[in-house]
Amino acid sequence: MKARRNLLYLLLLICLAGFFLVGGCLQEFLPRELRQKEEPELIIPGEERQEQFNKEREKLPEGVLYLQVYFLEGRGDYLLPVTIALPWTEGVARAALEKLIEGPTPAQEMRFGLSSPVPPTTEVLGITIRDGLAKLDLSGSFLSYDPGEERSVLNSIVFTLLQFPTVKDVQLLVEGIAPEVFPGGTPGKGAFSRERGINPEVTEDISNFEDIQLVTLYFCTVLGDNHIFYVPVSRVVAGNEDIFKVTIEELLKGPRPGGFLFNELPAGTKLLNFTLKEGTLLVNFSRELLNYKGGLSGEKNILSQVVLTLTEIPGVEQVQLLIEGKNTILNYGTSFQEPLLRPLLINPLL
Secondary structure, eight states: OHHHHHHHHHHHHHHTTTOOOOOOOOOOOOOHHHHTOSSOOEEOSOGGGHHHHGGGGGGSOTTEEEEEEEEEETTTTEEEEEEEEEEOOSOHHHHHHHHHHHOSOHHHHHHHOEEOSSOTTOOEEEEEEETTEEEEEEOGGGGGSOGGGHHHHHHHHHHHHTTSTTOSEEEEEETTBOOSBOTTSOBOSSOBOGGGOSSOEEOTTOOOTTSEEEEEEEEEEEETTTEEEEEEEEEEEESOOOHHHHHHHHHHHOSOTTSSOBOOSOTTOOEEEEEEETTEEEEEEOGGGGGOOSHHHHHHHHHHHHHHHHTTSTTOOEEEEEETTBOOBOTTSOBOSSOEEOOSSSSEEO
């Protein structure tokens, strides 16, 4: 079964060339304890996003880097981004990679079942970023991973680096040389980008791989003591319909049945219409969206799923939600009255 799945992934890589989805990291619905900090200063990579980051400056401690790394969650082998806090340093890309290799703390591993797929003996020998290409040189011990876990290993590194606005592609070197082929069969001479997809899946209605689209959707999972994490899934769908329509409708369909992911958007919710103007995507849902469960947590999950998903689309900077054409305040006080930026702290481990 694993061999068939790996073969499908290889076919998917060949067929997905040309897809490129831009992500980012902007604003977060912050925990109360962070909002109460005084005289904060946010230090974060990516000057072109500084205006949006400034909206959070008063909510975060000073002299701290907030970086994403991609860890595995143990039950379903999904990679998920987690935000970690580190003391300020000049080499932010190296710091993120070294934290990825180090893995979660023992407490985080025990509480949530998180782990790093990268061999812990791996060393970062060097990294350069030029013209959108990050060249990462790793020690030979990097290649000691289980070949069957290669997709997770490579994607954890690639997507950790793709969080930085200056990085569009990632090339991996081992002891200064690009491998012809990695241990699990992935070609090593080229560069990797978002077209690889994160946690990829293919819909059953695809018969022609020349007419497909890739959309990244965020669903929920519960780890540890009922802690919600948001998990990105790159779904390959048939056809070439409007990317906004396809993305929203696939999000409403929810995750594949039988797994550990769930969708907080209620079944029966419909997309009525949408418009994109000057970076703001206005999305109008049917009244069935009000049939959500889970109280305040459910409301937060709806907002997070929708905003994380739609800000993956190039050109979408913020999202405004409507229900039956109206700005709405939900039952537990969550407001749909203002546009929302992408969360800065995704799955924070602070």
